[in-house]
Structure formats: structure tokens, C-alpha cells
Amino acid sequence: MTYANRMKIKTDKDCDLSLIRGQPVAILGYGNQGRAQALNLRDSGVSDIIVGSRGGTPAAARAGEDGFEVLSFAEAVKGAGVVMVLLPDEVQASVYKEIIAPNIKDGTALGFAHGFSIHFKEVIPADTLDVFLAAPKGPGRALRDLYTQGLGMPCVIGVAQDTSGNANALALSYAAALGAGRAGILESSFREECETDLFSEQAILCGGLPALVKAGYEILVEAGYAPEVAYIECLHEVKQIADLMWKGGLDFKNQAISNTAEFGGYQAGDRLVDDHVRAEMRAILLDIQSGKFAKTFSEDRDQGFKTLKSRRAGDASHEIEKSGEKVRATMPWLMKNES
Ligand code: NAD
Ligand code: MG
Ligand code: MG
DSSP states (O other): OOOOOOOOOOGGGOOOOHHTSOOOOOEEEOHHHHHHHHHHHHHHHHEEEEEEOOOOSHHHHHHTTTTTTEEEEEHHHHHEEEEOOOSOHHHHHHHHIIIHHHHHOOEEEEESSSHHHHHHHHHHTTTEEEEEEESSSSHHHHHHHHOOOOOOOOOEEEEOOOOOSSSHHHHHHHHHHTTTTGEEEOOOOHHHHHHHHHHHIIIIIHHHHHHHHHHHHHHHHTTTOOOHHHIIIIITTTHHHHHHHHHHHHHHHHHHSOOOHHHHHHHHHHHHSSSHHHHHHHHHHHHHHHHHHHHHHHHHHHTTTTHHHHHHHHHHHSSSHHEEEEEEOTTTSOOOTOO
């Protein structure tokens, strides 16, 4: 493997905040990303923000409480120079077709926080629009918390359509208003962001890691160890290791753990991530690249997310959750439902 220096990571000095400050911005959806992005934009001096919402939802009420003007999706889109689509990926195609397309003005910039809908052609935007990506690399809550601490979350940007000739500069400006210019903005593409994001969440973050945690817990409990101890060992401690890697990489992590942990870790890591696992990881990537994963996901959506809901219920009723509740009860700073 070789390290190819492919890009210059951009920061605040490369971005012109006045571009986004000068635009009326419609934020469609006020969930994980919508709320964090709207608040960060406002604190970065973007004064004309409208939150688009279905109305009557808790999200709409929250946007009102936060001091934003809330309009229907259609009204929000009509007046906007920038329309940011912060709806769940699986509803973006229908909302674009039914509500955005009939109401959006020519020359508007249409933005996304993940490459999925554009890359897999679920949304085919009118050719009169600029289409940009500003994908913060982490949950909305963290995006907001970092911003309020004067820090920022890295962001991957891209451009799919550039009718104005200004789409990349606008994406940089938007990302800077999210606070990403304090951390790093990576000029990438819808394809690269989409495929790498899906791969990392499937193979590592939301697939591999939770599966290892569950299996590890089950094996310890089966072998007669206390569930509370198994929970601490297999789940609770993930954060400490993740934080060390996040902060300083592998060598920094190795310096903070015992030689025993490091030595055993190499041996076990080699046993676990063997040729079979690598082959499966490559197959997962191929399914993402070929569109097979996107098709399976859309099929489940069309069946009311039967599979997704049943798997989610399985996690919620897993025994590790009961152990977790008990262990976390003495640590009130770990809030149960915070995302
Ligand atoms: P979300 O699940 O929090 O939902 C966003 C909003 O959409 C909510 O206000 C909800 O009320 C509304 N909504 C839900 N269903 C709807 C429907 N059928 N019609 C209209 N509105 C509906 O979404 P999210 O997790 O913020 O994800 C938004 C986008 O950001 C996605 O493209 C996602 O991939 C991307 N993203 C999310 C995160 C994250 O923090 N979860 C991180 C990076 C990128
Ligand atoms: Mg990701
Ligand atoms: Mg993702």
C-alpha cells in the first residue's frame, strides 16, 4: 500500500463565508443534521434561514422553539437560494420529485449531507441547479457540540452540477459555516463520499464493531462470567480506545495501553481479521459499488422497513441492553436516549 498525497485539506482561510451569508437558506428536515446545521449556520452569521417541515411534528415545534421561521417544504424551497436536503436518505427521492422539483427556482443550489441519493440516481436534479455535497463526518449532536466549543467537525464536500461556476466555492462556504473550516474540509465527490461512508459504517462503525461487541459479550456470559462485568469489558470500554485512536492514531493508542493489551491485541487481531474477513470486506465494498446494497435498502423501505425494524427490535431486546441499563444507572452522566 502506498500513501498518495491526493488533496490539500482546506480550512477557514480557503473559504469565503460571505457566499453563504448572502443567501436565503432553506433547511429541509430538523432532525439529527438539520437542527445542528441550522444552529451552526445561524451562529456563523447566516441570517436568512427558513426551516422546511411537514408541520405539526415535534421537529417543527423544536425549530420554532429554537427561534427559526418554519414553513412547509414547498414554501421554504420557493424563496431559497440554497436548499439543504437534511431528510432521511430513503425519503429524499419522493420529496424531491413531489415537492422540491415543482417549487425550486432555476439557479438555486441544492445541497446534501450524504452522497447516497445523487450517486445512486434516486434524485435526478434539474440541470438548472447547482448540486453540492457538504457531509459532516459525524452525528449532528457532535457537530453542534464541537461548534459551540469553538472547534469543528471535518466535512467532505463535492459538486455534482455546477451551472453557476460557483458550486465548489459555495460548498466550501457552507462547510465553513458548519464549523468544518476549523477542522478540515476535504474536496471529494458524491461517489467517493457515498461509497466510503457506506463501507465504513457497514464494515467497521455500525456493522463490524457492534457485532464484535455483541459476540464478545455473549461469549463471556455463556462462559459464566458476570453480565455486568462483560458489559463493561466489551461495550463500555470501546469509547476509551476509540477516543485514543481518534485523538492520536494507532501509535498514540499503543502508548496508552499496557504491553499485555498491545501484545495480545496483535495476536488476536490477526486471528480475527484473517483472509476470510478481508474477502468479506471486499465483497461488502463490491455490493456498495455495484448498487446492490442501495437496491436492498430501497426494497426494504418499500416494504415499510420490515427487516430494519425487526433487526432494531432484536438489538433493543438483546440481553446486553439490560446489563447496560444497570451498569449505567450509577453513571448518571451517561444519558440513555441522547444521540
Ligand atoms: P433524521 O432521521 O434525523 O430525519 C430528518 C428529518 O426528516 C426529521 O425532521 C424528520 O421529521 C423528517 N422526516 C422523516 N421522515 C420524513 C418524511 N417521510 N417526509 C418528510 N420529512 C421526514 O435524518 P438525519 O439522520 O439528520 O439524516 C439527514 C441526512 O444527513 C441524510 O442524508 C444522512 O445520510 C445525512 N447524515 C446524517 C448524519 C447524522 O447525524 N445522523 C451524519 C452525517 C450525514
Ligand atoms: Mg460516515
Ligand atoms: Mg452514513
